[in-house]
Amino acid sequence: MRTVVLTMKASVIEMFLVLLVTGVHSNKETAKKIKRPKFTVPQINCDVKAGKIINPEFIVKCPAGCQDPKYHVYGTDVYASYSSVCGAAVHSGVLDNSGGKILVRKVAGQSGYKGSYSNGVQSLSLPRWRESFIVLESKPKKGVTYPSALTYSSSKSPAAQADLWSTATYTSSQNRPGADPGIQRQDPSGAAFQKPVGADVSLGEMDSWKPGSVLLDEGLVPKEELSTQSLEPVSLGDPNCKIDLSFLIDGSTSIGKRRFRIQKQLLADVAQALDIGPAGPLMGVVQYGDNPATHFNLKTHTNSRDLKTAIEKITQRGGLSNVGRAISFVTKNFFSKANGNRSGAPNVVVVLVDGWPTDKVEEASRLARESGINIFFITIEGAAENEKQYVVEPNFANKAVCRTNGFYSLHVQSWFGLHKTLQPLVKRVCDTDRLACSKTCLNSADIGFVIDGSSSVGTGNFRTVLQFVTNLTKEFEISDTDTRIGAVQYTYEQRLEFGFDKYSSKPDILNAIKRVGYWSGGTSTGAAINFALEQLFKKSKPNKRKLMILITDGRSYDDVRIPAMAAHLKGVITYAIGVAWAAQEELEVIATHPARDHSFFVDEFDNLYQYVPRIIQNICTEFNSQPRN
Known part of the structure; x- marks a missing residue:
C-alpha cells in the first residue's frame, strides 16, 4: 500500500514539473512575440526642407556634405522651415560635415530670422516665416515614440496651386454670417479668393495676402515669383555684414x-x-x-x-x-x-x-x-x-x-x-x-570748436566766425558713428554750447551753430582749453581722432602753455586760428607740432574763409600719413 502511495506522489510531482517547464517555455515564446520592434532612423538628403515634413518632432540621419552653400539655411538657432534640415544641423553645430543623427522639433513661426556664419555654413536672414524648427542632439525622450518613416506634405506643382487661386470664388466673411474667417477672406481691393483644399494657412498670413499673391505650402508668394525656377524666399540680407x-x-x-x-x-x-x-x-x-x-x-x-x-x-x-x-x-x-x-x-x-x-x-x-x-x-x-x-x-x-x-x-x-x-x-x-x-579724414574725428566770444570781437565779426565754423563743418561726414562736432564759447568764463553727443546729423549741427549767441567779455584762452578738455574731449570715443580748432582775436589774459601741453599729452590735435590782435607766439604754443601746419593768422575776420581748404587739406594729409601697418 505504501509503495502505491509513493508511486502516486511521484507521478503528481512529475506532472507538476512538466506543467511548470511548459509554462515557462510558453511565457518565453509570448515574450518573444510581444517584444518591441527596433526603432529604424529614417535617412534624408541634404536638400530636404523641414517644411516638407509634417511630423512635429522626429529623428533623422543626415548624409555627409550638407555644408555646401547650395543647401540654403535661414536663421540662427531657430530656423525657418524653408531651411535645409541637415544644413541647419551643421550650422547649429549639432553635426559636422560628415553627417549623423539629429533630433528635429517644430516650433512657431518667427517675425524675423537673423543670418550668421557658423561652422562653415552661411545662414541667411528672412523677415518672417510661418513655421520654424530647432535642431538637437539625437537623444530620444523617455516615453516619446519617434516615427520610423516620415510623413511628407503633398507636392502640388506651383502652377497647379496658382490655378487653385485664380479659379477660386469667394463671398466676404463679413457679408456671410457664419463664414469661417480662417478659411475665407476678402482682400482690400475686393478680389475674391478661397483657401485651396489641403493648404495650411494662418489668419496672419491671410492678412498679409495681396492681390496677385499665391499661397504655397511655405507661405504667401507673389505671383511674379512663380516664373522663377525656385520659390526660395528673398532675404533682406545679413545686417551684420552691411558692406x-x-x-x-x-x-x-x-x-x-x-x-x-x-x-x-x-x-x-x-x-x-x-x-x-x-x-x-x-x-x-x-x-x-x-x-x-x-x-x-x-x-x-x-x-x-x-x-x-x-x-x-x-x-x-x-x-x-x-x-x-x-x-x-x-x-x-x-x-x-x-x-x-x-x-x-x-x-x-x-x-x-x-x-x-x-x-x-x-x-x-x-x-x-x-x-x-x-x-x-x-x-x-x-x-x-x-x-x-x-x-x-x-x-x-x-x-x-x-x-x-x-x-x-x-x-x-x-x-x-x-x-x-x-x-x-x-x-x-x-x-x-x-x-x-x-575710416577717412572726414568721418573719423571728434572735432571741438573753441570760439572766442570776447568784447573785442563784436557781434558782426562773431557771426563771421560762426560762418567759418559752418564752412569747416560742412566738409565732414556727420553722424554718431562718423565725425561728431562740439562747441565751447569763452570769455573770462566758459560755456558749453553743445557736446559731441548732442546732434548726430549735419543739418542739426549747422542749425545749432547758427543759434549760438554772442556772449561778450574778457579773453581767458588757457581756461577755455582746460574747459574744452574736461567738457568735450573727456567724453570723446576711444577710437576717434580728437581735433580742437580754437579761434581767437587777441592775447590771452591767462597762461596758455600748461593747458596747451595738457591737450597735446592727451592726444588732442590742436589748430590755433588767430585774427587781428592775436599773438603769433601764443598761437604757436597752442598749436600741435609742427606749428606751421596747425597755426594760422589773418588780419581781418572777413578773410577767415580763405583758410578752410588749407585746414581741411592739413587734417587729411596728417591722417593719411599715419603708418598703414
Whole structure:
C-alpha cells in the first residue's frame, strides 16, 4: 500500500514539473512575440526642407556634405522651415560635415530670422516665416515614440496651386454670417479668393495676402515669383555684414577660358555665402583688361539668387592686366550714390590678379585708400623666376592693400585652389571692425570748436566766425558713428554750447551753430582749453581722432602753455586760428607740432574763409600719413 502511495506522489510531482517547464517555455515564446520592434532612423538628403515634413518632432540621419552653400539655411538657432534640415544641423553645430543623427522639433513661426556664419555654413536672414524648427542632439525622450518613416506634405506643382487661386470664388466673411474667417477672406481691393483644399494657412498670413499673391505650402508668394525656377524666399540680407562690395575680376587674354570660369565660380559662391540684400551686403562686378568696364553696380541685383544668375552670364573681355587703371576707375565711378552706394556701409574692393599687373597699382591704390576704400588682393600663381623681369611693380600687392598685415592679402599657388579662399574672404570682408580704410579724414574725428566770444570781437565779426565754423563743418561726414562736432564759447568764463553727443546729423549741427549767441567779455584762452578738455574731449570715443580748432582775436589774459601741453599729452590735435590782435607766439604754443601746419593768422575776420581748404587739406594729409601697418 505504501509503495502505491509513493508511486502516486511521484507521478503528481512529475506532472507538476512538466506543467511548470511548459509554462515557462510558453511565457518565453509570448515574450518573444510581444517584444518591441527596433526603432529604424529614417535617412534624408541634404536638400530636404523641414517644411516638407509634417511630423512635429522626429529623428533623422543626415548624409555627409550638407555644408555646401547650395543647401540654403535661414536663421540662427531657430530656423525657418524653408531651411535645409541637415544644413541647419551643421550650422547649429549639432553635426559636422560628415553627417549623423539629429533630433528635429517644430516650433512657431518667427517675425524675423537673423543670418550668421557658423561652422562653415552661411545662414541667411528672412523677415518672417510661418513655421520654424530647432535642431538637437539625437537623444530620444523617455516615453516619446519617434516615427520610423516620415510623413511628407503633398507636392502640388506651383502652377497647379496658382490655378487653385485664380479659379477660386469667394463671398466676404463679413457679408456671410457664419463664414469661417480662417478659411475665407476678402482682400482690400475686393478680389475674391478661397483657401485651396489641403493648404495650411494662418489668419496672419491671410492678412498679409495681396492681390496677385499665391499661397504655397511655405507661405504667401507673389505671383511674379512663380516664373522663377525656385520659390526660395528673398532675404533682406545679413545686417551684420552691411558692406558695399566691388569685385575686380581679371579678364585679360592670358587667363584663358577655363580659369575665367573658375574665377566666376568663386564670385557665385561669394554671392551665395554673403546673403546679399538691401539691409546687408550689396555687390557689383567690374572686369578689367585693357580698360575696365562695369558689368553691374550695387543696386542692379539685390539678392544672392539674381546675382549668381548675372555672374554666370559674364563673358571674358581679353586684353592686358591693367589693374591700376581698374582701381582708379572704381575709385572715381563705382562708389557713387547713383550706383547704389550707401553712406553708412564700408566700401570694399576685392581684386583678383592672375600672375601680375601690366601697369602700376601703388598710386591708384593710395588714392583709393584715402577715399575710404578697403582694398583686398587675391593673387593667383605669380611670376616664375624667368618672368620676374616683366613685373612692372614688384611687391605690388603689399603696396596696394589697406594694411600690410596679411589681413587684406590672400595668395593661392594654383587656380584649382582658388575655392579655398572663399571662407576666409567672406569672414574678412564682413569683419567691419577691422576694415580700417573705411575710416577717412572726414568721418573719423571728434572735432571741438573753441570760439572766442570776447568784447573785442563784436557781434558782426562773431557771426563771421560762426560762418567759418559752418564752412569747416560742412566738409565732414556727420553722424554718431562718423565725425561728431562740439562747441565751447569763452570769455573770462566758459560755456558749453553743445557736446559731441548732442546732434548726430549735419543739418542739426549747422542749425545749432547758427543759434549760438554772442556772449561778450574778457579773453581767458588757457581756461577755455582746460574747459574744452574736461567738457568735450573727456567724453570723446576711444577710437576717434580728437581735433580742437580754437579761434581767437587777441592775447590771452591767462597762461596758455600748461593747458596747451595738457591737450597735446592727451592726444588732442590742436589748430590755433588767430585774427587781428592775436599773438603769433601764443598761437604757436597752442598749436600741435609742427606749428606751421596747425597755426594760422589773418588780419581781418572777413578773410577767415580763405583758410578752410588749407585746414581741411592739413587734417587729411596728417591722417593719411599715419603708418598703414
